[in-house]
Structure formats: C-alpha cells, structure tokens
Amino acid sequence: METLRSALDFSDFPRIDLIVAGGIAASIVIFPLIPHSAFAMATMIQFFIFSLYGMGWNTIGGYGGQVDLGKAQYVGIGAYTTTVMLIRWDVPFWISMPIGMCFAVIWSFIIGYPLFKLKGHYFAIATIATALVLQDIFEVWNFVGAARGLEISPVKYPSPDFLRLIFKEDVYYYYVILGFFFLGILYINWFRKSRLGYQLRSIRDNEDLARSLGINVHWAKIKTYAIATAFVSMAGSFHACYIKSIEPEDTMSLDLSILIALMAMLGGAGSLWGPIIGAAVLIPLKSYLAEWLGARVGLVGIDLIIYALIIMVISAFEPRGIWGILEKVRRRKGR
Amino acid sequence: MDILISSIAAGLLIGMVLAFMSMGLTIIFGVMEIVNFAHGEFLMIGMYTGLLTAQATGIDPLLTLPVAALVGFLLGIICYYGFIKFLMRGPMVAQLLGTFGLMLFLRNLALLFFGPDDRAIHHGILVGKSFNLGMGVIVPATKVAAAGLSVVTFLAVWLLMNRSKIGKALTATSLNAQGARYMGIPTEWMNALAWGIGGASATIAGALLVNFWSVNPFVGILFTMIAFAIVALGGFGSVPGTFLAGLVVGLITEVPGFWDFFTYTFNWNWMADVPMTSLKYMWVYLTYFIIMMVRPRGLFGWKR
Numbered sequence: 001m002e003t004l005r006s007a008l009d010f011s012d013f014p015r016i017d018l019i020v021a022g023g024i025a026a027s028i029v030i031f032p033l034i035p036h037s038a039f040a041m042a043t044m045i046q047f048f049i050f051s052l053y054g055m056g057w058n059t060i061g062g063y064g065g066q067v068d069l070g071k072a073q074y075v076g077i078g079a080y081t082t083t084v085m086l087i088r089w090d091v092p093f094w095i096s097m098p099i100g101m102c103f104a105v106i107w108s109f110i111i112g113y114p115l116f117k118l119k120g121h122y123f124a125i126a127t128i129a130t131a132l133v134l135q136d137i138f139e140v141w142n143f144v145g146a147a148r149g150l151e152i153s154p155v156k157y158p159s160p161d162f163l164r165l166i167f168k169e170d171v172y173y174y175y176v177i178l179g180f181f182f183l184g185i186l187y188i189n190w191f192r193k194s195r196l197g198y199q200l201r202s203i204r205d206n207e208d209l210a211r212s213l214g215i216n217v218h219w220a221k222i223k224t225y226a227i228a229t230a231f232v233s234m235a236g237s238f239h240a241c242y243i244k245s246i247e248p249e250d251t252m253s254l255d256l257s258i259l260i261a262l263m264a265m266l267g268g269a270g271s272l273w274g275p276i277i278g279a280a281v282l283i284p285l286k287s288y289l290a291e292w293l294g295a296r297v298g299l300v301g302i303d304l305i306i307y308a309l310i311i312m313v314i315s316a317f318e319p320r321g322i323w324g325i326l327e328k329v330r331r332r333k334g335r
Numbered sequence: 336m337d338i339l340i341s342s343i344a345a346g347l348l349i350g351m352v353l354a355f356m357s358m359g360l361t362i363i364f365g366v367m368e369i370v371n372f373a374h375g376e377f378l379m380i381g382m383y384t385g386l387l388t389a390q391a392t393g394i395d396p397l398l399t400l401p402v403a404a405l406v407g408f409l410l411g412i413i414c415y416y417g418f419i420k421f422l423m424r425g426p427m428v429a430q431l432l433g434t435f436g437l438m439l440f441l442r443n444l445a446l447l448f449f450g451p452d453d454r455a456i457h458h459g460i461l462v463g464k465s466f467n468l469g470m471g472v473i474v475p476a477t478k479v480a481a482a483g484l485s486v487v488t489f490l491a492v493w494l495l496m497n498r499s500k501i502g503k504a505l506t507a508t509s510l511n512a513q514g515a516r517y518m519g520i521p522t523e524w525m526n527a528l529a530w531g532i533g534g535a536s537a538t539i540a541g542a543l544l545v546n547f548w549s550v551n552p553f554v555g556i557l558f559t560m561i562a563f564a565i566v567a568l569g570g571f572g573s574v575p576g577t578f579l580a581g582l583v584v585g586l587i588t589e590v591p592g593f594w595d596f597f598t599y600t601f602n603w604n605w606m607a608d609v610p611m612t613s614l615k616y617m618w619v620y621l622t623y624f625i626i627m628m629v630r631p632r633g634l635f636g637w638k639r
Contacts, residue, residue, distance in 0.1 A: 061428075065428070067427070067428050067431050067432075069431075069435075114624075114628050117628070118627055118631065120427055121370040121427070121431065122567075122627055122631060124370075124431050125370070125563050125567075125623065125627075126623065126624055126627050128560070129560065129563075129564075129620040129621070129623045129624045130620075130624060132560065132616075132617070132620045133617050133620045133621055133624070136613070136614055136616065136617040136620075137614075137617070139613060140610040140613045140614060147613075254556060258432075258435055258439070261432060262432060262435075262436075265428065265429075265432050269428065301442075301443035301444075301446035301447045301552075302443075302447060304439055304442075304443040304446075305439075305440060305443045305444060305447065307439070308436045308437070308438075308439035308440035308443060309436075309440060310436075311432060311433070311435070311436030311439065312418060312433060312436040312437060312440065315422060315425060315429040315430070315432045315433035315436060316418060316421035316422045316425065316429070316433055317421060319425040319426055319428065319429035
C-alpha cells in the first residue's frame, strides 16, 4: 500500500511539469482516435519501446552512474525467449515474457557479479565485450535460428490474439505497450524514492563515502542491474511480438545498446522524465530522417550522421541532457 | 603439424600489426585518461586512405603509408581541438558517449562517401606472392611486409616517446598534467599531439592491413574491441606491454587454426562440428573480460 502510494505520488515535481505531463499523457491515450498515418503509428510504438529501454538503462546508468553499453544483450534474451517459446511450444506471450525476464535477470547476475568489480571505462568496455560474446554465440546457435534469426508467421494465429499478442492492426499493440509504459513510469517513480534509489545516487556521487556509510555497494549495483535488465527484457519480448522477425544482427547489436544509452543521456540521465524526453526526440528524428533522407534522397547513413552530431554536441556542451538545460533555465528564472 | 605452425606464424604476423594499431589507443589513454571508441574508425579511414591513394595513383599500397600517417595525424589533431577538448570538461559518462558519437559520425560519413560494399586491393608488387617456410607452411608476402613495417614504425614511435624531448614532455603530461604545466610544457599541445600520434598509428596500421584485409565502413568496431583487449592485456598506458599483448591477441585470433589442429590430431569428431570460424573474435572479447577480472592492471600496467 505504502509502495503504491509512493509510486503514484508525483508531488515533488513543480505543478507546471505535472500539467504538461498530464496533457501529453492524455494526448497519447487518444492518439489512435485522431487521423494518423501508419508510419506515425509505428513511430509511436517504437517510441514507447525505446522509452522502456531507456527507463531501464536509466536506473543503473542514470541513478547509479554505471555506464552500461551492453543493454542489447537483454533485449535479445527477452526477444529470443518469447519467439522461441511461441514458435516451438506455442507458449503465450504473458507466460514467456516473465520467463524471459527470469533468464535475463539470471544472466545479469552471472555477468554482473564480476562486472561490477570494475569501474568507469573498464566497466563500460566489459559490458560491450559480454554483449558481443552473446551476439556471437547466438549467431552460430542453430536452436535459435543462428544468423538467419527467427520469424513469427502471423497467419497462423487469428487476429486479434490477445494471449500471444499477435495482431494485424497496430492499434492493439499501441494500447498494450502504452500500459507497460505507464506502469514503467510508476515503477521508476517508486524506485527513485526507494531505499535502493537513494543508495544508488550516493554511490554515483561518491562511492567511497557510500561504502563508509555502510551501503553494500557491490550488491546495490547488482540489484539495480537486475531491475534494469528486467525492464529491457520485458520491452524486448514485446518488441519480438511486434516486429515478428528477429536476428542477432539487429536485436542484439552494439548499435542498439548505444542507442539506448544515448537516448537516456540526451534526455537527461538520472531523472524520471529524461529517457522519455530522449526517446521522444531521437526516435521520431531517427525514423523520419531515415525515411526522408535515407529512402527518398538516397543518402545512406545521413540520418545517423546527424544523430551522431547531436550526441557529440550534447556530450561536449551539456552532458546533463535536455532535462539539464530545462533545469538550468528554470533556476535562472527563479533567481 | 603444418596447420599449427602456419597458425602460429599468421597469428604472430597479424599480432604485430594489431600491436602497432593499439599503441595509439594506449598513448591517448596514458596521456589523457580518455578511452577513444573511435580508434577503429581511424583505422578504417586509414584503410580507405591506403586503398584510394593506391588506386588513384597506381603506386604500390605499401607506399601509401606517409599519406595515411598524415591523414591520421591531422584527423587526430582536428578531433582534439574541435571536439575532445570540450569533452574533457564533462563527466566520464559524457566522455564515453562522446567518443562513441565520434565513432558513429566517422563510420556513417564513410558509409555516405564509400558505400557499404567490401573493397579490397588487387594490385601491388607483393599481392599474390608468398613465402614458403617449408613443411607446407606458406605465408603471404603482404602479411610479412605489413608485420615488418609495423615493427619498424612501432620502434620509431617508441624511440620518439622515450628518447626525444617531445616524448619526455608527453610522459610528463601523462604523469602529472598540472606539474608539467608549471614546468613550462604546453600540455594542451601535448594532448593534441597524443591524439595526432594515436590517430596516425591507427591509420598507418589501416594502410598496412588493407593489403590483405578487405574494407567496408563497419570494420572499425572489431578493431576497436581488439585494441581494447590488447591494451587491457598489456596494461593501459604501457607501450612495451602493448607489443607483447598484441602478439598474444594475434595468436588468439588464430584460435580456429589451433582448433583445427587438435581436431585432426586427436580425431575428435565433436570438435569438427563446432563452427569455430564464426566464433573467431569471441575469444578476443572473452580475453578482455577475463583479463579485467583477473588482472585489471594488465601485464605491465602502471596506471589504474
């Protein structure tokens, strides 16, 4: 009960923020009712998926200050568990998703225990290394389709299939992921005010001091890593049902890991709204740039160049991201 | 037996080139404590420089090294003054993601200009020639030349770092930047120089590699990871350690060869079923992971 009240309590934000957030929430709830293109719909769903990835990254990367650049391996674990179980044993999404989360969390414990003995750069590179190892294994593992990947054929299941999450119309996907999205926000809102959340922030600010206060630094990091993992794996399972075709090249690639970290960074790591803002900026930008410049004009890679430039400018001049800029402006006005 | 020997030979030869490539990363890290994720992209640019210069002028690819060195040096200095300088003021997270941004930028710029296709060199004095070491062991001449030139340039840079005044200034900057500034060393310029030398070593290695390695815009990350593994093994900041570690990692990239050797020698069928060639680089990543767990300082590291 206490937990629920804490999760629903947003009162430490300024009222203007809450009004804006409420307005945006209302408009995304009614978005499918207003006329829109299929492309806009797909972009919105991508935005929700990536917001969830970003929220997961934000727990360990933002609040904890441990830069993890291997999140795609958990996307892969979630996506593969769901797909393999659906194709081979016809297991519905609502069962395979928690199982995928369990696998991902177990894997995160296995690699997290040694990983968190490292700090800073060493940790970041080691997360990349583990993600690449897992990607290489999946690329030769015949049980999961090796490098060809797996495909869910939608014709086998009558749409709408709410158990297996196979739909013809995107609007169903939209509302399912919207539910996850709101739950995710509530969870993170609880998390940031929980004991673990405060412990993590003290670890980020000064690890030695945190240790001297009696915080079990290593264990706190591992626990948070598991939370982040569960988030990412859950969204990964949904992603598999939505995309219906997964392969190690894009479900587990390093680019995806980087994208997740950058989104949270761009929006503002270590804040509740940061990853959402980051996803809201980057995902439409990326897909529309790819559509306009990549597909129409034929300039391959120009979307990623612009996107890389944004990253470079943000990291060089405002490392706290868009949320950091907003807060700076607000503080100046308040003075 | 011949598989074993040729694997070892190939591993050592490629290891020399890889060691030289990683030296740039270790110099940059030693001087500024920043990890350059774009290192492999510098190497990729070096590969394209070598390839395009050779194709445009018709000279032998091995003679394009000065061009590649110049391009890499300028690129490093431009990156430092245009971007890294600003990045250094921020927190570590920003530095990590910033060099990642640089990596994405360079990679996609290459994609825009050169397209996604593989390109390889088909002409040159040494292309297609090989040395026969006896016992059925054959090494391509391009690899021998690349390895030899790597060792020579490696020694040159090492002498520059240890014997010259500039090298001493660089070492001073890496030991204590503030103290070096009090002694009148222009640390800002030293940082830029470290980036210049680092970039040049990557592009030279690229121009050497392109003789026997086809290039596309996506090769960078593989070499970045290999360089990280080498630098971690040798110790971040240690130049001689890098060389030894390069040889070790070079041998690790030849694991499929050793695997074949054991498969044939002991006639174990299950070994033949493992798709070892596809898992070639997994061992390099695993090496990095294990080194970091067991000995984070590396073999010769003096900095943590």
